[in-house]
Amino acid sequence: MRKIVIDPVTRLEGHLKVEVMAEGGKVVAAEAAGTMYRGFESILAGRDPRDAVYITQRICGVCPVSHATAAAFALDDAFGVQVPTNGRIIRNLILGGNFLQSHIIHFYNLSLPDYVQFPAIAPFTRHYTGDYRLNKETNERLVGNYFKALEIRRKCHEMVALFGGKMPHQVAIIAGGTSMTAQKDKIDAYRKLLAEIAQFVEKEYAEDTRLLANAYSDYFQVGKGPANFLSYGAFPLDDYGRDKLIGAGVYIGGKPAGVDIGKVTEDAAHSWYDKAADGSPDKTATNARYGKAGAYSWVKAPRYGGEVCEVGPLARMWIAGRYTSGVSAMDRIVARTLEAALITKSLANWLDELDPGAPCEAPVEIPYAATGVGLVEAPRGALGHWITVRNHRIERYQAVVPTTWNASPRDAGGKPGALEQALVGLPVPDADNPLAVVRTVHSFDPCLACAVHVITPGKPVGEFKL
């Protein structure tokens, strides 16, 4: 038995350490640990509730818009305010544009260096060696698109900034709607950038995903995890939240069901927090206890009805019935690409639905006391914010973020988190170069600051359609 420690796992947001025990060339046990703590929940206490939108998006510089949206939903809920149609659509345009940015940066800039050989210059030198199997032509194509993707993801941000003011950390999403109005010149500029991004997604990103999936088709057989899924849904298509582009739902033990938010609990048995962190997110408190016996992570262990769930693009596409071919490291990558294509198409429709000149924000009044819940999807998965307002100020704030689900440690019952489960069984023929481990970790697109159906191996995988 050999212990392999990867600290830090790079090319992801934040600080993640992964420890696996390998025996007979396979992973037999795994631990995932978040190694950085900032304490957002405590930072928010006592503030003007409206400020939660700007403060919480600073949880993550890669998916700030999802936090801003979750906070705005929680405030809309707490304040009892109805967001005007334009406000709803502009929020979708800001969030959707950042989904594209995030999915593109993940595939090309965070994931590809696990599979592609880059020129031997910093920051690409000193990588794990071994199983790189792309032919010269494909390798060159993907290296070229790594740099093209940097430009396209920058343009995604420019598109978002048209309505959001700046990215990261947009400013237009506020309680009650958006500060930014539906101006015609902004709509036109957004449409122009979107056309270029859509072309990249449809022509390059889709094809590059197919090339990668074909060359590494055995990754459709590893990295499965719990195969339970959770999605809170995102992108409301009407003003009452009845219909969403990405639906809410759970899929547990092979059975689909609706989301009962009361079933979401957190557990800190193996996390560096005291007992107050255990329970329903609308009641818990987050008090740091570094060094607590038996704990190994700053990430808590959220569970749905006691079950471990995976969240993210594969969970969403699975629950929507849009992609159900398998659960694996490579299926996560494919589902993410499919989702990027879906969002690209929807953004163009939403631009058409804007009514220039119509209101985008509703007046809000901060109540003396209220509670609110904001549920949305981040590019990495289900995101929930819970707020309690008292004396017109934030009394309590709790965020349960996607990577808390995916990279959770063991719970009180000893059940490992989704990523920990997905790592078990991975091949590690060379313990000094645990490529399959980092590839599978990256397939989840972990974001630590915020906190795998099977096909025949070797068979070409060109079956997914955009």
Added chain:
Amino acid sequence: MRNLSRREFLRLCGATGAALGLTHAIKPEILEAFAGPAGGRPPIVWLQGGSCSGCSVSLLNSVQPEIGKVLTDVISLQFHQTLMAAAGEPAMDVLPAVKKQYAGQYYLIVEGSVSTGDKVMYSTLGERDGKPVSFAEWVKTMAADAKAVIAVGTCATFGGIPAAGSNPAGSKAVSDVIGGVPLINVPGCPIHPDRVLGTLVHAIKYGMPELDHLKRPTVFFGKCVHDLCERRPMFDEGKFATRLSEQGCLYKLGCKGPMAYNDCPTRRYNNNTSWCVAANAPCVACVEPGFPDHTSPFFERMPEYGPAGTPSPQPHQGKIIGGDK
């Protein structure tokens, strides 16, 4: 290409948006100044501590020069957690190697605040002899042999968001944990890529840029947002917005432009696309040491310091809320 004088270079930095001519100036400038280590490209170590990675993401939004060019032709980015191919031990081995091989020649860039005191282990990076190593220790170790340290983003420069409220992680600014090495602060939440790359090139080519009392380069942080703001005429005429989506000065809706010193109104973010006030949102003075505790509530009118009951322009925020770092 002709060698630029420092004055000409500063004029380029002061120019905004598409006019920022760094692309044309940057490569020969750097190579000439740095005909030595790492194939003529200055070695850079970029460490991330108590951060959201937003400053790294914002760096990738650089247009002039385009970021791909920066990575391949301009700098030698030896260590950057979000971009480097290496992981785990091979990644951590880079730091002692750079420290030794390029002692006195590499630039250390720090993003994020530093957990200190009895909370120093709240942020760790890598292991030594099976024990986690604190981020604070890495910052001190790598700063000791750096040519200069550049703290980027408001968390690294002033503590920022992690140091707000009860400061649950004992977060401090980089300037509070290192000494004896030249330090430049480039705040912002997130940083503007022009300001970071412009500062870096200045440091490489011409040495330390002119800094204000908060160690910020005056070329980027010398003017008050309120004075540069496109809605300043509305303030002077008393045209105040009564709701954010209305056109008007946002002062009464919480704009902290009068206490913020930078060039956002002219430089704007994301390839000159927009900035906070242009999106009908108040400036939250994110480049100031008071962010966020003393620049919030974000949507409430700021306290009046001025004798005439008007806010403009305010003395430096640092003097009001706790003095120089």
